[in-house]
Amino acid sequence: MEGKRLVYMDHAATTxxxxxxLDAMMPxxxxxxxxxxxxxxxxxxxxxxxxxxxxxxxxxxxAKADEIYFTGGGSEADNWALKGIAFANKDKGNHIIxxxxxxxxxxxxxxxLEKNGFEITYxxxxxxGMISLDELExxxxxxxxxxxxxxxxxxxxxxxxxxxxxxxxxxxxxxFHTDAVxxxxxxxxxxxDMNIDLLSLAAHKxxxxxxxxxxxxxxxxxxENLIHGGGxxxxxxxxxxxxxxxxxxxxxxxxxxxxxxxxxERIIKMRDRLLEGIMEKIPHTKLxxxxxxxxxxxxxxxxxxxxxxxxxxLLDQSGICASTGSACSSGSLDPSHVLLAIGLPxxxxxxxxxxxxxxxxxxxxxxxxxxxxxxxxQRLRDMSPLYExxxxxxxxxxx
Amino acid sequence: MEGKRLVYMDHAATTxxxxxxLDAMMPxxxxxxxxxxxxxxxxxxxxxxxxxxxxxxxxxxxAKADEIYFTGGGSEADNWALKGIAFANKDKGNHIIxxxxxxxxxxxxxxxLEKNGFEITYxxxxxxGMISLDELExxxxxxxxxxxxxxxxxxxxxxxxxxxxxxxxxxxxxxFHTDAVxxxxxxxxxxxDMNIDLLSLAAHKxxxxxxxxxxxxxxxxxxENLIHGGGxxxxxxxxxxxxxxxxxxxxxxxxxxxxxxxxxERIIKMRDRLLEGIMEKIPHTKLxxxxxxxxxxxxxxxxxxxxxxxxxxLLDQSGICASTGSACSSGSLDPSHVLLAIGLPxxxxxxxxxxxxxxxxxxxxxxxxxxxxxxxxQRLRDMSPLYExxxxxxxxxxx
Amino acid sequence: MYSDKVMDHxxxxxxxxxxxxxxxxxxxxxxxxxxxxxIYLKVDNNIIKDVKFKTFGCGAAIASSSMATELIxxxxxxxxxxxxxxxxxEALDGLPxxxxxxxxLAEEAIHKAINDYRTKNGLEPFADKEYVxxxxxx
Ligand SMILES: Cc1ncc(COP(=O)(O)O)c(C=O)c1O
Ligand SMILES: Cc1ncc(COP(=O)(O)O)c(C=O)c1O
Ligand code: FES
Ligand code: FES
Numbered sequence: 001m002e003g004k005r006l007v008y009m010d011h012a013a014t015t016x017x018x019x020x021x022l023d024a025m026m027p028x029x030x031x032x033x034x035x036x037x038x039x040x041x042x043x044x045x046x047x048x049x050x051x052x053x054x055x056x057x058x059x060x061x062x063a064k065a066d067e068i069y070f071t072g073g074g075s076e077a078d079n080w081a082l083k084g085i086a087f088a089n090k091d092k093g094n095h096i097i098x099x100x101x102x103x104x105x106x107x108x109x110x111x112x113l114e115k116n117g118f119e120i121t122y123x124x125x126x127x128x129g130m131i132s133l134d135e136l137e138x139x140x141x142x143x144x145x146x147x148x149x150x151x152x153x154x155x156x157x158x159x160x161x162x163x164x165x166x167x168x169x170x171x172x173x174x175x176f177h178t179d180a181v182x183x184x185x186x187x188x189x190x191x192x193d194m195n196i197d198l199l200s201l202a203a204h205k206x207x208x209x210x211x212x213x214x215x216x217x218x219x220x221x222x223x224e225n226l227i228h229g230g231g232x233x234x235x236x237x238x239x240x241x242x243x244x245x246x247x248x249x250x251x252x253x254x255x256x257x258x259x260x261x262x263x264x265e266r267i268i269k270m271r272d273r274l275l276e277g278i279m280e281k282i283p284h285t286k287l288x289x290x291x292x293x294x295x296x297x298x299x300x301x302x303x304x305x306x307x308x309x310x311x312x313x314l315l316d317q318s319g320i321c322a323s324t325g326s327a328c329s330s331g332s333l334d335p336s337h338v339l340l341a342i343g344l345p346x347x348x349x350x351x352x353x354x355x356x357x358x359x360x361x362x363x364x365x366x367x368x369x370x371x372x373x374x375x376x377x378q379r380l381r382d383m384s385p386l387y388e389x390x391x392x393x394x395x396x397x398x399x
Numbered sequence: 400m401e402g403k404r405l406v407y408m409d410h411a412a413t414t415x416x417x418x419x420x421l422d423a424m425m426p427x428x429x430x431x432x433x434x435x436x437x438x439x440x441x442x443x444x445x446x447x448x449x450x451x452x453x454x455x456x457x458x459x460x461x462a463k464a465d466e467i468y469f470t471g472g473g474s475e476a477d478n479w480a481l482k483g484i485a486f487a488n489k490d491k492g493n494h495i496i497x498x499x500x501x502x503x504x505x506x507x508x509x510x511x512l513e514k515n516g517f518e519i520t521y522x523x524x525x526x527x528g529m530i531s532l533d534e535l536e537x538x539x540x541x542x543x544x545x546x547x548x549x550x551x552x553x554x555x556x557x558x559x560x561x562x563x564x565x566x567x568x569x570x571x572x573x574x575f576h577t578d579a580v581x582x583x584x585x586x587x588x589x590x591x592d593m594n595i596d597l598l599s600l601a602a603h604k605x606x607x608x609x610x611x612x613x614x615x616x617x618x619x620x621x622x623e624n625l626i627h628g629g630g631x632x633x634x635x636x637x638x639x640x641x642x643x644x645x646x647x648x649x650x651x652x653x654x655x656x657x658x659x660x661x662x663x664e665r666i667i668k669m670r671d672r673l674l675e676g677i678m679e680k681i682p683h684t685k686l687x688x689x690x691x692x693x694x695x696x697x698x699x700x701x702x703x704x705x706x707x708x709x710x711x712x713l714l715d716q717s718g719i720c721a722s723t724g725s726a727c728s729s730g731s732l733d734p735s736h737v738l739l740a741i742g743l744p745x746x747x748x749x750x751x752x753x754x755x756x757x758x759x760x761x762x763x764x765x766x767x768x769x770x771x772x773x774x775x776x777q778r779l780r781d782m783s784p785l786y787e788x789x790x791x792x793x794x795x796x797x798x
Numbered sequence: 799m800y801s802d803k804v805m806d807h808x809x810x811x812x813x814x815x816x817x818x819x820x821x822x823x824x825x826x827x828x829x830x831x832x833x834x835x836x837i838y839l840k841v842d843n844n845i846i847k848d849v850k851f852k853t854f855g856c857g858a859a860i861a862s863s864s865m866a867t868e869l870i871x872x873x874x875x876x877x878x879x880x881x882x883x884x885x886x887x888e889a890l891d892g893l894p895x896x897x898x899x900x901x902x903l904a905e906e907a908i909h910k911a912i913n914d915y916r917t918k919n920g921l922e923p924f925a926d927k928e929y930v931x932x933x934x935x936x
């Protein structure tokens with residue numbers, strides 16, 4: 001088909017490393033490779049590189065440097081927050097509140113905790129993916145030790161009312177963790193202003209390297225380690241530090257948060273043009289997620305009568321990289337738990353497409369998707385018995 | 400002092416990344432950055448890069464590719480092995496056997512398990528750092544679910560009788576984990592022949608990148624996840640894969656294990672010349688660790704009457720990078736638990752020096768250390784009241 | 799993930815469409831599972847003269863429909879009845895294990911269309927087996 005062209009519309013799954021970021025990392029592979037725990041002068045460069053990166057992460061989210069702990073990625077940070085708070089505070093209570101639309105790193109960590117004596121409340125969300133603050137308040141018991149609610153959803157892009165949640169948590173004296181893996185670099189974050197006690201982030205979502213992330217832990221929070229061992233990260237996260245990775249995280253977060261408004265403006269303009277074009281050209285399409293409170297680069301739509309995987313395969317043949325649901329959950333045949341939680345019937349959940357724009361997205365990419373996508377949807381609809389029934393009967397099958 | 404010269408004698412703490420390894424990693428930062436979980440063609444390169452690396456790791460230790468799981472480092476692999484086996488098999492028993500000389504990644508994970516209902520037996524070692532197979536057999540109870548014994552010790556270099564331990568574990572039907580973080584690339588390993596069920600390794604100990612490691616898990620072993628979440632690593636280790644890191648690990652392990660004999664021959668020759676020179680030139684020196692069954696690059700000696708930190712500082716002023724005890728435990732004032740376990744009195748444990756040679760070590764580095772080290776030891780002894788007493792009384796103070 | 803054969807049949811599916819006044823029609827699956835398959839048969843003298851399909855489903859489901867229709871075209875009703883999902887998957891050079899059920903749908907839809915044809919023509923429907931769908935739902 002259209003051949004060689006590559007249009008990457010899956011920045012929410014992962015991003016490339018920016019050249020400036022890679023440049024910053026390079027000296028730490030072969031030259032300044034010293035173990036930061038060592039006493040000799042040679043390792044000072046690694047040590048100070050880590051501390052500089054820590055400052056940058058802290059600055060980006062309004063924290064203090066000594067509240068930032070580097071991890072091996074977003075999932076590790078999420079697991080640490082949940083299990084670490086649970087195990088360290090089980091004398092106070094065994095109840096945790098989260099939502100039905102969290103990433104699997106949260107949901108499956110919760111399942112593990114359920115098997116080990118903890119009770120979890122999974123909050124509902126409305127049709128836009130928003131939690132209800134009322135429901136949250138009602139869910140709190142005197143055994144609640146943690147509220148974990150994601151900053152922004154990875155599939156539908158909905159941004160939760162984090163500051164309001166933080167106020168509730170603070171008032172009730174409960175730790176508040178937010179999975180901000182999708183939010184960092186896309187939304188302004190101030191952990192102090194928002195009363196966040198713990199926050200997870202991952203470098204590869206904002207043009208940093210894979211395999212490195214961080215957990216912000218507010219001073220004074222009582223938390224057990226997830227990875228026990230050596231005294232690294234002020235005795236809280238063992239393991240020889242991934243120096244180039246940490247340096248890359250620092251550089252990437254600095255770049256991503258330094259000019260967030262004008263950066264977002266550009267992305268939102270393109271995103272809206274793409275979305276409007278899709279809605280105009282492709283009938284029987286539904287936008288998933290909140291119409292306004294959503295991540296700048298995120299589009300999530302359901303095309304009725306067709307199925308997501310076959311849509312992705314055809315898009316791929318035209319060089320368009322996209323996803324249906326979360327990248328992590330492909331390989332599973334169940335429709336996304338997020339789309340079910342916002343009330344989509346299975347059949348419509350199955351026909352969902354996520355296009356996520358990023359820094360490399362150009363106006364001509366938008367033109368190209370708008371040219372290719374409607375044809376592909378039509379082609380699949382022409383094969384679909386559901387569409388046939390709809391055309392013949394003028395109605396859809398009720399599921 | 401001698402100034403600009405840099406002699407890196409701390410390869411056991413961490414190594415530089417070899418240029419060939421870095422070259423192999425480079426395409427995966429900015430070009431082939433696709434998320435391996437994605438469906439589109441673009442991400443196939445990441446996916447196959449990971450599978451190639453997995454093959455290489457498997458080959459290096461005699462495992463099958465689908466028994467290799469990538470992690471964020473050696474400490475994560477150790478924590479996963481211990482906690483994962485403990486939580487998944489607690490219906491069978493709550494007893495774990497390990498040794499007193501394990502790395503803190505094992506020891507502190509054990510402490511966590513002790514707080515959560517498990518019982519740990521810490522085996523003694525003899526004056527060379529060897530465990531006793533008899534003591535191991537006697538320690539086994541019908542509640543024993545795991546034996547975790549390190550392949551080679553990071554401080555004193557002693558190589559444990561792994562094959563014999565594997566036989567005992569197999570005979571008694573108990574899982575056997577070995578922390579091989581120091582052994583991989585230095586000792587030949589065959590997990591099948593040695594009856595190993597789980598094995599931890601970390602790339603940065605054999606000229607691969609920091610922040611990536613692996614856990615070998617024999618097919619059929621029942622283990623809980625440490626990092627729950629997405630379906631990566633066949634649903635056992637969540638988190639977007641660190642593709643460049645994994646590729647680097649694969650390349651590094653291939654290089655490190657492909658010609659292990661002739662590589663070791665070179666290192667052992669230099670190591671023995673250095674050791675003999677030290678013993679000859681510096682009186683009142685004791686070799687720590689097993690005289691033969693030790694890591695090729697490892698020297699660990701105690702100089703009586705002096706203290707390790709001041710020794711390291713003076714060596715550093717001469718450009719020699721070395722360590723006293725484990726790099727991870729500097730920052731702690733306690734003498735190394737390993738040196739205490741082999742029966743060294745505190746005062747002699749404090750005067751220990753680890754020199755670890757590696758691929759970059761040259762003959763002239765040996766000459767240089769042999770020139771500098773005796774002077775430094777003498778200088779510190781001349782300041783030492785212990786030495787004074789010894790000289791006057793012709794005997795050492797009893798501690 | 800998919801073989802070249804699967805991708806070929808997915809990209810250029812054979813026999814897509816409807817047959818007006820078909821002699822037999824079979825529709826199986828349901829949209830909850832993410833797949834529906836509908837098969838139309840034109841039968842002449844116990845021979846399948848023409849066959850068309852419509853499918854709502856993944857790449858494997860579309861490719862299975864395409865391959866299955868190719869395999870029964872020109873065959874007798876009995877031959878078509880004996881086409882197994884395994885044969886469809888093999889003809890596609892294999893399907894990923896999680897996608898085997900997509901080929902089951904094809905077998906099932908053909909069976910349903912054949913029995914629809916037989917019933918319409920006053921013939922006893924063939925005894926069909928119970929289809930186990932291994933779709934797991936949360
Ligand atoms: C024997 C041993 N086990 C575990 C580790 C921990 O590995 P890492 O620091 O890569 O997490 C080390 C190295 O520090 C080690 O020497
Ligand atoms: C919201 C959210 N949380 C957690 C994660 C897990 O991050 P990682 O894959 O880097 O471990 C992701 C990304 O996959 C995510 O989007
Ligand atoms: S003499 Fe300074 S640490 Fe003991
Ligand atoms: S149609 Fe269900 S996964 Fe193929």
